[in-house]
Amino acid sequence: MSGYCIKAPGHEIHAHYHNEQYGFPLTTEHELFERLCLEIFQAGLSWEIVLKKRPRMVKAFDKFNVNKVAAYKGADIKRLLADEGIIRNRLKVQAIIENAKRLIAMRDVYKDKALKGFSAFLSYHHPLTKTEWVKLFKKHFKFTGGEIVGEFLMSIGYLPGSHAENCPVYKRLKKEYDVPWRNAEKKGFKYK
Numbered sequence: 300m301s302g303y304c305i306k307a308p309g310h311e312i313h314a315h316y317h318n319e320q321y322g323f324p325l326t327t328e329h330e331l332f333e334r335l336c337l338e339i340f341q342a343g344l345s346w347e348i349v350l351k352k353r354p355r356m357v358k359a360f361d362k363f364n365v366n367k368v369a370a371y372k373g374a375d376i377k378r379l380l381a382d383e384g385i386i387r388n389r390l391k392v393q394a395i396i397e398n399a400k401r402l403i404a405m406r407d408v409y410k411d412k413a414l415k416g417f418s419a420f421l422s423y424h425h426p427l428t429k430t431e432w433v434k435l436f437k438k439h440f441k442f443t444g445g446e447i448v449g450e451f452l453m454s455i456g457y458l459p460g461s462h463a464e465n466c467p468v469y470k471r472l473k474k475e476y477d478v479p480w481r482n483a484e485k486k487g488f489k490y491k
């Protein structure tokens with residue numbers, strides 16, 4: 300997202316995401332799931348459309364509650380594809396429901412002291428390069444190509460590159476947050 304740090308602050312649609320969410324660590328399952336879904340929804344569209352429709356999508360997908368989405372049946376798919384307020388794409392909706400099921404299965408496989416499921420999966424495999432993450436995501440999820448996985452992981456702090464170094468948010472993240480990619484670099488991991 301080159302230029303995002305110039306365009307986004309103060310922008311009606313982008314400011315909140317850029318200033319408070321992009322590149323910030325996330326661990327709760329429904330928030331991680333939401334973010335992955337938003338990146339899937341973006342494929343072929345602009346991020347601005349996704350952010351505009353985000354509140355309606357959160358509502359339509361039961362706040363991205365993984366259990367609820369995993370249980371969606373034909374009638375739910377019909378309802379979602381008829382909802383003009385969201386991004387309507389059958390393949391994306393089906394992939395999202397399938398991914399919810401896979402996240403549930405992940406809860407029994409990935410556990411550590413504080414984390415479980417998706418967040419434990421991420422922290423277990425961290426650190427990896429983008430190429431390695433993409434391979435891993437392709438094994439575990441649907442509709443997760445290179446751009447989707449790269450953006451998703453950048454947006455939750457598992458890959459570097461969300462903000463330009465002279466962006467105030469970059470400085471804030473560095474000073475006030477425990478960001479996974481930065482910790483890995485400190486320990487000598489090379490992302491490139």
Ligand SMILES: [Zn+2]
Nearest residue numbers: 304462466468
């Ligand atoms: Zn920025």
